[in-house]
Amino acid sequence: MRNVVVTGAGGGIGAALARRFAAGGARVIVNDVDGAAADAVATDIGGIAVPGDAANEADVHRLVETAWSELGGCDLFCANAGILTGGAPDAPDAEWERAWQVNVMSHVYAARALLPRYLGAGGGRLLFTVSAAGLLTLLGSAPYSVTKHAALGFAEWLRATYAHRGITVQALCPQGVNTAMLNSDGESASKSLLAEGALSPEAVADVVLDALKSDNFLILPHPEVxxxxxxxxxxxxxxxxxxxxxxxxxxxxx
Ligand SMILES: NC(=O)c1ccc[n+]([C@@H]2O[C@H](COP(=O)([O-])OP(=O)(O)OC[C@H]3O[C@@H](n4cnc5c(N)ncnc54)[C@H](O)[C@@H]3O)[C@@H](O)[C@H]2O)c1
Structure with missing residues (x-):
């Protein structure tokens, strides 16, 4: 990969991906809603920080425009930003809505901005960080489980629709990964269970690098999934x- 964009790359899995791609010689655009975190990672890896909300369509357009203006394109777009919202059906509507925006619409906005360019160029790659919760479920968090299922459904749809036009879509579906997401936001029984088999974000990035060679749709850092x-x-x-x-x-x- 020569030119890569990673959303939510100020920390966790996104930062590990950005570091791994940069170490392999790629030029990386580091996006995060936390501008200081994006700046810090970009400075570390000699990348370009483009702060912004991956769930805001104008910000995603700006990100894609920057990839073309600064890097001359984007071989791989990692739609990685996501949020974990706990709760049952009675979680407030605002939390369901935000989970939908960040975990699903951010992927839709990325595809919308990239597809015309990728189709015009004869291809391109999209990596969606989904979750094992999108294949299975996450007890204790209905909004997260439901929106990750939707994210996986969207990734499948894109792959089925555009594979013959050179567009490779892959879905990264880990179980627990040792990041702020797993280790903060209060204690929940599911999170304790996931913490037992948690991988480091760096180990997940290694699995991703390998999976980019195979083009397999599902990337499963925890093979038991x-x-x-x-x-x-x-x-x-x-x-x-x-x-x-x-x-x-x-x-x-x-
Ligand atoms: N940690 C896990 O156990 C785990 C397991 C499976 C899947 N995932 C998924 O991996 C992805 C990354 O999670 P993580 O564990 O690294 O989380 P994290 O919370 O450690 O890091 C996420 C980063 O994304 C940023 N971010 C959040 N919302 C954003 C937005 N709207 N726009 C731009 N940036 C935003 C945050 O500021 C943070 O820097 C998420 O999609 C998450 O659902 C995580």
């Missing part, structure tokens, strides 16, 4: 029963 996903598809009731058993254990009931 493939088994859970298979079970969910083929033995749905058994899988749901297993998930409910975990929920009961969270509630101290089993």
């Amino acid at each position: 493939a088994d859970y996903y298979r079970l969910r598809a083929t033995e749905t009731d058994r899988w749901l029963g297993g998930m409910n058993k975990i929920q009961r254990s969270f509630e101290g009931l089993s």
Whole structure:
């Protein structure tokens, strides 16, 4: 990869991706809604900081414009920014809405801005950081689970629609990764469970680098997720029963 854009790259998985691509010789645009965090990573890796909200269409357009004006293009756009919102159906509408905007519409805005350029150039790459929650579910967080399923659905749709036109779409679906997202925002039973098998963001970046060679749609840093996903598809009731058993254990009931 020569020219790369990473959203949410001021910390966590996005920063690890940005550092890994820069170490491999790529020129990297570092986006984050936290401008100081974007600046710090960009300075470290000799990249370009473009602060902005990945869930704001004008900001995403600016990001893509900057890739073409400063780097001459974008071989790979990593739509990585995402937020974890806890809660059940009674989470406030504003939280459902923000989860939808950041976890889903940011991907739509990226595709909208990139597709005309990618199609005109005969191809390009989009990497969406989704989550294992988009293939399975995350107990304790309905907005996150639902919006990550939607993000995966959008990635599948893009891949199915544009693969023959040179556009490669991949979905990164880790379980726990040791970042601020996993380690802050209060304690939840699911997060404690995920923390047990958590990978470092650097390990996830290594898996991504390798997966870019294969073009496989799903990138699974935790390989066991493939088994859970298979079970969910083929033995749905058994899988749901297993998930409910975990929920009961969270509630101290089993
Ligand atoms: N950490 C995990 O366990 C885990 C597991 C699976 C998937 N993910 C996904 O990985 C992605 C990155 O998560 P992370 O763990 O690195 O989180 P993080 O909170 O550590 O880092 C996310 C970064 O994105 C930035 N950001 C948040 N909203 C933004 C927005 N609207 N526009 C631009 N930047 C924004 C934050 O300021 C932060 O620097 C997310 O999509 C998340 O859902 C994380």
